[in-house]
Amino acid sequence: MRVVRDLAELQEARAVRCAAGGSLGLVPTMGTLHRGHLELVKAAQRHADQVAVSIFVNPLQFGPTEDLSRYPRDEIGDLEKLRIAGCDLVWMPPVAAMYPSGAATTIDVGGPAVGFEGTARPGHFRGVATVCTKLFQQTGANVAVFGEKDWQQLKVVRRVVTDLDMAVRIIGHATVRENDGLAFSSRNARLSSDQRVLAPQLAQVMRDAARDLVSGALPDAVLAAAQTRLRATGFMPHYLVLVEPDTLRAWPQNRRGEARLLAAAQLGDVRMLDNMAVRLPG
Numbered sequence: 001m002r003v004v005r006d007l008a009e010l011q012e013a014r015a016v017r018c019a020a021g022g023s024l025g026l027v028p029t030m031g032t033l034h035r036g037h038l039e040l041v042k043a044a045q046r047h048a049d050q051v052a053v054s055i056f057v058n059p060l061q062f063g064p065t066e067d068l069s070r071y072p073r074d075e076i077g078d079l080e081k082l083r084i085a086g087c088d089l090v091w092m093p094p095v096a097a098m099y100p101s102g103a104a105t106t107i108d109v110g111g112p113a114v115g116f117e118g119t120a121r122p123g124h125f126r127g128v129a130t131v132c133t134k135l136f137q138q139t140g141a142n143v144a145v146f147g148e149k150d151w152q153q154l155k156v157v158r159r160v161v162t163d164l165d166m167a168v169r170i171i172g173h174a175t176v177r178e179n180d181g182l183a184f185s186s187r188n189a190r191l192s193s194d195q196r197v198l199a200p201q202l203a204q205v206m207r208d209a210a211r212d213l214v215s216g217a218l219p220d221a222v223l224a225a226a227q228t229r230l231r232a233t234g235f236m237p238h239y240l241v242l243v244e245p246d247t248l249r250a251w252p253q254n255r256r257g258e259a260r261l262l263a264a265a266q267l268g269d270v271r272m273l274d275n276m277a278v279r280l281p282g
Helices: 007-020 035-047 075-085 124-139 151-163 186-190 193-198 201-214 219-233
Strands: 002-004 024-029 050-055 089-091 143-147 169-173 236-243 257-267 270-280
Touching (some): 002 007, 024 124, 035 050, 089 124, 143 151
Parallel strands (some): 002 089
């Protein structure tokens, strides 16, 4: 496994790979890797001859009220996990390599970036779009794998790739969950022991809401009851909505077909995200 921290060395590694032929799969991360990330690496290995993982805590994704310095980091542990997983290349750029002095270009996204996390974290998706575009360009990846846990992010990245005619295929991987249903997330490490016991209730409430929607219950009533239940459990819901899977527009009344439940809820000082597919019968 080759660990690269310099853009010139990355370009040299890319030239060697291109000369040898074969495809490259990329898994973009901000480090502190867990089983969900490693499942993305396995998925990339199924779709490409070699796999690169980027580890970069992207300052453009953090708003003025978010503490970048508090984001967890575990370089030694991350590299050991990737070595065991059979990763071929790890790209670990310093901030100066990603955003050199004088850099003045970012990517603004509309469409699926509007609302939800786009509202809660102004500028967040500008940071996501900009860093992903740079990572795709730097590595020359043929495919990139993203977890579906961050559903809105996945849709934003796909929109950017389509709109800018990038030659990289975006693959979504199903949310990886703990045995109790909690979606794997680096944020879970910030939960207290008591909060960790409560945390799976977010997924449980969503599963119950999805069941009621499939049975034909009215969405407004189901979603209102689900938010009430979350509050009673100890969460502060930010949103729990039924949307079109690709556009993230509100699900039309009386429509049938494949929808998506999106949720964000605060538990203590941890903002938790989840989503689930819902097929409304008709």
